[in-house]
Amino acid sequence: MLGEVAIGLVDTKLVGALGAEAIGGVGVANVLMFLGYSIVFGLMRGVKIRTAYSVGRGAPEEGARYALAGVVMGGAIGTVLFVLARDASPVLTLLGVDGALVPYGRDFLAAVTCGAPATCALTALVQHRQGVGDSRTPMIVGLAGNLVNAMLAWSLIYGHLGLPALGVSGGGYGTAITEWLELVVMLGLLLRDARRDSHAIRVSSRVSARASRLSLRVAAREVCELGLPTGAQFGAEMLAFTAFTAILGGLGRVEIAAHQIALATIRVSFLPGIAIGEAASVLVGQALATRRLASADRITGAAVAVAVAFMAACGIAFATLGSVIARAFTPDAEVRHVVVRLLMVAAVFQVLDAANIVLRGALRGAKDVRVPAYIGIGVIWTCVPTAAYVLGKLAGWGAVGGWVGFIGETVFATILFTWRWRRGAWRLAENLRSEAR
Numbered sequence: 408m409l410g411e412v413a414i415g416l417v418d419t420k421l422v423g424a425l426g427a428e429a430i431g432g433v434g435v436a437n438v439l440m441f442l443g444y445s446i447v448f449g450l451m452r453g454v455k456i457r458t459a460y461s462v463g464r465g466a467p468e469e470g471a472r473y474a475l476a477g478v479v480m481g482g483a484i485g486t487v488l489f490v491l492a493r494d495a496s497p498v499l500t501l502l503g504v505d506g507a508l509v510p511y512g513r514d515f516l517a518a519v520t521c522g523a524p525a526t527c528a529l530t531a532l533v534q535h536r537q538g539v540g541d542s543r544t545p546m547i548v549g550l551a552g553n554l555v556n557a558m559l560a561w562s563l564i565y566g567h568l569g570l571p572a573l574g575v576s577g578g579g580y581g582t583a584i585t586e587w588l589e590l591v592v593m594l595g596l597l598l599r600d601a602r603r604d605s606h607a608i609r610v611s612s613r614v615s616a617r618a619s620r621l622s623l624r625v626a627a628r629e630v631c632e633l634g635l636p637t638g639a640q641f642g643a644e645m646l647a648f649t650a651f652t653a654i655l656g657g658l659g660r661v662e663i664a665a666h667q668i669a670l671a672t673i674r675v676s677f678l679p680g681i682a683i684g685e686a687a688s689v690l691v692g693q694a695l696a697t698r699r700l701a702s703a704d705r706i707t708g709a710a711v712a713v714a715v716a717f718m719a720a721c722g723i724a725f726a727t728l729g730s731v732i733a734r735a736f737t738p739d740a741e742v743r744h745v746v747v748r749l750l751m752v753a754a755v756f757q758v759l760d761a762a763n764i765v766l767r768g769a770l771r772g773a774k775d776v777r778v779p780a781y782i783g784i785g786v787i788w789t790c791v792p793t794a795a796y797v798l799g800k801l802a803g804w805g806a807v808g809g810w811v812g813f814i815g816e817t818v819f820a821t822i823l824f825t826w827r828w829r830r831g832a833w834r835l836a837e838n839l840r841s842e843a844r
Contacts, residue, residue: 408678410549417557418578421564423736425511427664429575430737431656432511434667435504436579438652439495439516442645443488447527449641450484451477451534452688452771453634457626458538459689459772463696469621470539471601476626477531478594485527492520502653505660511575518579522586529586532593537689542682548592556585633776640780647787654795655806662799662806665745668736669810672746673753676721680761683714684768691772700834707769707828714761722757725750745806752810759817766824775833782823790815 422429454477458470495516499509533545562570563577573580656663687710694702725732733746770779794812798804804811828834 408682409675410546410553417553418560418582420736421560422575422578425564425574427660427737427739427742428507429511430667431505431660431663432508432513433515433575433578434663434670435499435502435508435652435656436495436512436516436519437667438645438649439498439512440492440519442642442649443491443520443523444526444530445641445645446638447481447484448530449638450631450634451481451530452637453477453630453632454531455534455538455685455689456633456692456771456774457629458535459692460696462539463693467539469626470535471597472621472623472626473538473630474531474535474597476623476630477534478528479623480627480630481527481529481531482524485524488523488527489520492516492523502649502656504653504656505663507660508656508663515575515579518573518576519582521580522583525583525586525590529590529593532590532597535597536593537685538692540689540693542686544596545593548589552585552589555588556581559584633771633774636776636780637771640776640783643784644787647784647791650792651795651809651812654792654800655809658800658805661739661741661745664737664739664742665733665749666806666809668733668742668746669749669753669806671736672732672750673721673725676718676725676757677760677764680714680718680764681768683710683717683761684764684766686710686768687765688768688772691769692774695773703769703773707765710765710769711762714765715758718757718761722754725757726754748807749810752807752814756814756817759821760813763817763820763824766821766828769828770824770831770833773833775827775831778831779824779827782827783820786816786820786823790819 418433422433454473457473458467461467461469461473494513496509496513499512500506504512536542536545558568559581560578561581562568563573563581564575565577566572571577652663652666655666687707690706691703694700694706729747729750730743732750733743736746737743767779767783770776791809791812794815795809798808798811799806800808802808
């Protein structure tokens with residue numbers, strides 16, 4: 408996840424020299440891009456949880472079928488996203504984005520989504536690896552991809568190393584090429600491991616009856632059973648965030664540029680926090696596959712403690728080093744002033760956001776996806792776009808007013824997800840299954 412942070416930070420830093428309009432345009436384009444990707448990212452959580460339960464039952468060979476099903480679905484959805492993103496100008500205009508930002512957002516989105524099929528298919532392979540307990544391989548591949556992306560983006564934006572100077576489009580193409588290269592590597596590793604596992608099964612004459620009849624169609628259906636509610640949740644939440652960004656985009660280049668810089672910065676804590684939540688979902692799934700509810704509770708408690716400690720430390724850094732961080736991204740004094748204020752707000756909601764993230768992951772690991780999806784959608788739509796419009800636009804607080812909504816979101820979500828983990832219907836069902844066993 409820190410590798411994912413690096414890609415966003417590098418892209419934001421590299422386009423920073425092109426001006427506040429370029430930063431803002433790329434930021435809006437990234438929001439639209441992730442609006443499409445978020446549904447796929449949620450859907451592929453089904454690959455992870457199905458694989459984790461297979462490992463918990465002692466049948467890891469089933470996981471490869473879930474991964475392949477995810478690759479097929481991801482590639483198909485990514486192709487649709489590529490087609491839809493050829494010219495996003497009408498969408499950006501409809502959303503009320505400042506006209507000066509539209510060309511930059513349009514060009515970056517068209518370029519970066521050339522990698523959409525690869526990004527969506529790659530997500531399935533990463534989720535599968537994490538489901539079997541191997542988070543190191545995706546990490547290594549991702550970090551190597553960061554180096555490639557940084558070099559390509561730098562060269563294609565400004566015309567270095569004999570490559571054309573394409574401006575913000577160059578950053579998008581660099582990311583797209585990197586995603587395709589990572590997909591090739593991860594597919595190669597999956598096929599290598601499948602051949603190795605096939606040989607081991609022949610030698611030991613061991614294969615689960617379920618794995619032997621698990622077709623791609625069945626695997627896809629089972630992934631969708633768990634992944635679609637999460638995908639719908641991620642999509643609805645990202646749609647709320649898109650509305651939030653569109654409102655800020657209408658407030659001018661300074662507000663949206665500052666928002667983009669601050670958002671890229673807090674990913675340093677947010678994405679590693681998600682990584683801890685994803686680890687919790689895998690370990691909870693493996694524990695509940697063998698009816699070890701007490702172990703699931705211990706895992707969740709430990710994950711919350713780690714995430715809170717890490718994100719609280721990051722919050723202190725944001726509050727004390729805000730001006731230094733802002734100066735590293737932009738020479739614009741107005742933008743830097745807003746960035747510092749946004750990072751102060753971020754410092755406030757860091758701790759609660761840590762608990763929120765982990766509890767969502769743990770509930771997915773417990774296969775409790777529908778009610779948490781309703782909670783997540785309801786809370787973010789109640790707090791985030793509303794704050795941007797009421798406090799940011801009407802009250803004149805700008806981006807800071809919008810970010811105050813994040814505080815409300817984390818407070819309500821943490822309370823509700825804590826209740827769901829401790830007293831939700833999934834826990835009663837697990838208790839009954841454990842007693843029957």
